Amino acid sequence: MENRKDLIALINKFFDKKVVNIDDLIDDYYLRNETNLKRSECILVMNSFLRYAYEFDQIIDKCTIKKISKNNLIIKNILRMAMVELYILQRPSYAVIDSWVEISKQKKRTKPFSSFVNAVLRKIISEKSKIKISTQQKIPQWLWMSWKQDYGVDVANKITEASLTEPPLDIYCHKKTNLDNQFIEIEKNIFRKSKAGFVEDIEGFEKGQWWVQDISASIPAKLFSNIKDQKVLDLCSAPGGKAMQMISMGAKVTCVESSKQRVQLMKNNFTRLKFNPEIINKDILDWTSTKTFKYILLDAPCSATGTIRKHPDLIFLKNKNELGKYIKTQQTLLEKALSLLSTQGQLIYCVCSVQKNEGVKQIDHFLKKYKNIRREPVKKSEFTQFEKYITKDGDIQTFPYMKKPGGMDGFFISRLYKEY
Numbered sequence: 001m002e003n004r005k006d007l008i009a010l011i012n013k014f015f016d017k018k019v020v021n022i023d024d025l026i027d028d029y030y031l032r033n034e035t036n037l038k039r040s041e042c043i044l045v046m047n048s049f050l051r052y053a054y055e056f057d058q059i060i061d062k063c064t065i066k067k068i069s070k071n072n073l074i075i076k077n078i079l080r081m082a083m084v085e086l087y088i089l090q091r092p093s094y095a096v097i098d099s100w101v102e103i104s105k106q107k108k109r110t111k112p113f114s115s116f117v118n119a120v121l122r123k124i125i126s127e128k129s130k131i132k133i134s135t136q137q138k139i140p141q142w143l144w145m146s147w148k149q150d151y152g153v154d155v156a157n158k159i160t161e162a163s164l165t166e167p168p169l170d171i172y173c174h175k176k177t178n179l180d181n182q183f184i185e186i187e188k189n190i191f192r193k194s195k196a197g198f199v200e201d202i203e204g205f206e207k208g209q210w211w212v213q214d215i216s217a218s219i220p221a222k223l224f225s226n227i228k229d230q231k232v233l234d235l236c237s238a239p240g241g242k243a244m245q246m247i248s249m250g251a252k253v254t255c256v257e258s259s260k261q262r263v264q265l266m267k268n269n270f271t272r273l274k275f276n277p278e279i280i281n282k283d284i285l286d287w288t289s290t291k292t293f294k295y296i297l298l299d300a301p302c303s304a305t306g307t308i309r310k311h312p313d314l315i316f317l318k319n320k321n322e323l324g325k326y327i328k329t330q331q332t333l334l335e336k337a338l339s340l341l342s343t344q345g346q347l348i349y350c351v352c353s354v355q356k357n358e359g360v361k362q363i364d365h366f367l368k369k370y371k372n373i374r375r376e377p378v379k380k381s382e383f384t385q386f387e388k389y390i391t392k393d394g395d396i397q398t399f400p401y402m403k404k405p406g407g408m409d410g411f412f413i414s415r416l417y418k419e420y
């Protein structure tokens with residue numbers, strides 16, 4: 001019962017503001033509370049809750065005559081939480097119903113709804129198998145519509161279904177590691193395990209033999225021609241995955257990152273890996289360099305819609321209006337990157353998004369405006385392993401439904417070349 005109270009308090013806090021990501025809330029919760037609730041269970045419940053909330057809401061709506069008002073989100077959260085227990089954790093229905101009815105009785109605000117909770121949960125149990133929810137209804141409408149507009153109904157549905165599945169764990173091994181047999185090598189140096197668990201417990205973590213990196217996030221750095229012994233400017237660096245990859249490829253990396261907190265996270269990663277790149281904790285737009293760089297990677301802030309599998313809180317944290325903000329920021333950062341790029345230099349632009357506005361349309365717009373830069377199309381002959389992800393323009397677009405089993409993050413990557 002105590003664990004359930006902690007879980008509902010945590011999710012109510014998330015919905016109270018919808019500004020703090022769930023990982024930060026969980027970290028804060030464990031910092032402030034003594035609890036029996038296992039962290040792994042907490043993460044599983046929170047992620048399942050956020051992943052299936054839209055689908056559960058459709059079922060709840062079909063099992064109630066009375067609509068639950070927006071002000072009564074706390075009751076909806078109790079029902080959603082009970083559904084996580086019933087359908088994800090597969091707990092016995094009598095125990096789940098009893099517990100949540102009991103919890104609803106304990107607060108003045110929820111007490112009048114305890115018999116409602118009881119009735120709705122019983123109805124859900126008897127009706128759920130007969131209720132069909134379309135893929136489109138499992139995610140916010142604006143998001144599904146944006147994917148439909150960009151790629152059509154079939155792809156929009158495939159992105160949605162894949163975005164709502166639990167992702168595997170991919171790690172990039174820079175040193176030989178004695179991994180257990182749950183890991184399989186899915187590409188050179190990249191190993192995949194179907195369930196993440198606690199990464200700190202995996203062999204080689206303390207020794208700095210690997211870092212967590214989705215297979216698609218490892219593509220951008222590979223597109224540079226040859227960065228061994230070369231200086232590379234890594235713009236928007238934290239938490240440092242791509243920087244570590246480029247260092248392990250032999251590059252001399254300069255990282256620029258604006259967030260102080262994320263710089264600390266990145267420094268911890270570098271210390272663990274025994275890497276020591278130059279780090280500049282500044283907003284790129286306020287930073288100037290006397291020299292230009294032949295190789296620049298810009299991993300721009302974005303809507304992150306390619307990573308919903310890993311961060312289901314994005315379903316609630318992002319909205320249509322935010323997209324416009326990101327697009328403007330990406331434009332400014334691209335222009336700044338161009339000013340720091342040497343003539344005949346390569347600029348790799350990437351975003352962990354599947355929105356065309358942040359990807360191909362962003363680059364098309366940029367190339368129209370600046371005639372001294374062009375695409376350097378990625379060729380199938382260069383990277384046979386990425387063949388399926390290369391677009392007609394020679395960019396890379398991955399989707400969460402690719403690289404089965406397990407999928408991959410959605411990423412857009414464009415390789416650009418400065419002619420003069």
Ligand SMILES: C[S@@+](CC[C@H](N)C(=O)[O-])C[C@H]1O[C@@H](n2cnc3c(N)ncnc32)[C@H](O)[C@@H]1O
Nearest residue numbers: 236237238239240241242257258259283284299
């Ligand atoms: C997508 S993440 C980068 C991930 C990183 N490249 C990696 O591989 O681990 C984007 C990062 O850009 C940073 N950022 C956003 N705007 C920035 C700016 N104007 N100047 C510097 N960093 C910025 C954010 O704080 C965030 O850490």
